[in-house]
Amino acid sequence: MAYPIRDFTSRIRALVLKRSIDLVEQAKVKVIDQDSEHAQFHVENNRDSYYHVEVRLNRGDVTFTHCDCPYRGVGLCKHTGAALLHLLVEDGFHPHDFEADDFHFEDSEVVDMDANEETFHKLIKEISVDHDFELVRFLSSQPKDQLLTFMLKYLEESEDIRLVVMAYLWYKSQNPKPPFLS
Ligand SMILES: [Zn+2]
Numbered sequence: 001m002a003y004p005i006r007d008f009t010s011r012i013r014a015l016v017l018k019r020s021i022d023l024v025e026q027a028k029v030k031v032i033d034q035d036s037e038h039a040q041f042h043v044e045n046n047r048d049s050y051y052h053v054e055v056r057l058n059r060g061d062v063t064f065t066h067c068d069c070p071y072r073g074v075g076l077c078k079h080t081g082a083a084l085l086h087l088l089v090e091d092g093f094h095p096h097d098f099e100a101d102d103f104h105f106e107d108s109e110v111v112d113m114d115a116n117e118e119t120f121h122k123l124i125k126e127i128s129v130d131h132d133f134e135l136v137r138f139l140s141s142q143p144k145d146q147l148l149t150f151m152l153k154y155l156e157e158s159e160d161i162r163l164v165v166m167a168y169l170w171y172k173s174q175n176p177k178p179p180f181l182s
Helices: 005-011 014-025 078-090 113-129 135-140 144-157 159-173
Strands: 029-035 038-044 050-058 061-067
Touching (some): 005 061, 014 078, 029 078, 050 078, 061 078
Antiparallel strands (some): 050 061
């Protein structure tokens, strides 16, 4: 699922990309927090407020994006597009450098991340009911440090799992222990 940051234009509709460019050119994108693997942004909306965008990177490839706006159309929202474009601009790119190929007017030309995710969900469901493939036995036969690395990576990428772990640590710290999630 990781892709070079310059390729984000294949995951966004042309009209949305144009709005992303406007947002960057009007300086509506603010970096809140940034290192080589992670960046957080506030992107202004038209209600004197902002949306929060999170981007994760691995050696310059985008591995994860999230925006808390309500956009549920095909491809990335304009805020995520603006955040990724902002990173490119920091690296010396100029919106004038976009070419006709960057603008996808047909929805079918846009790589749909949600569709990708749906495929994954289907696959996970399939794994969970495939009795010939013993997932738990397979995992328990793997080297422990490899499994732990995998789990840590998963923790980094999933807010839900982080919350569960935090809840568990809180639960462990309580004495006497309250009934969990009652
Ligand atoms: Zn958004």
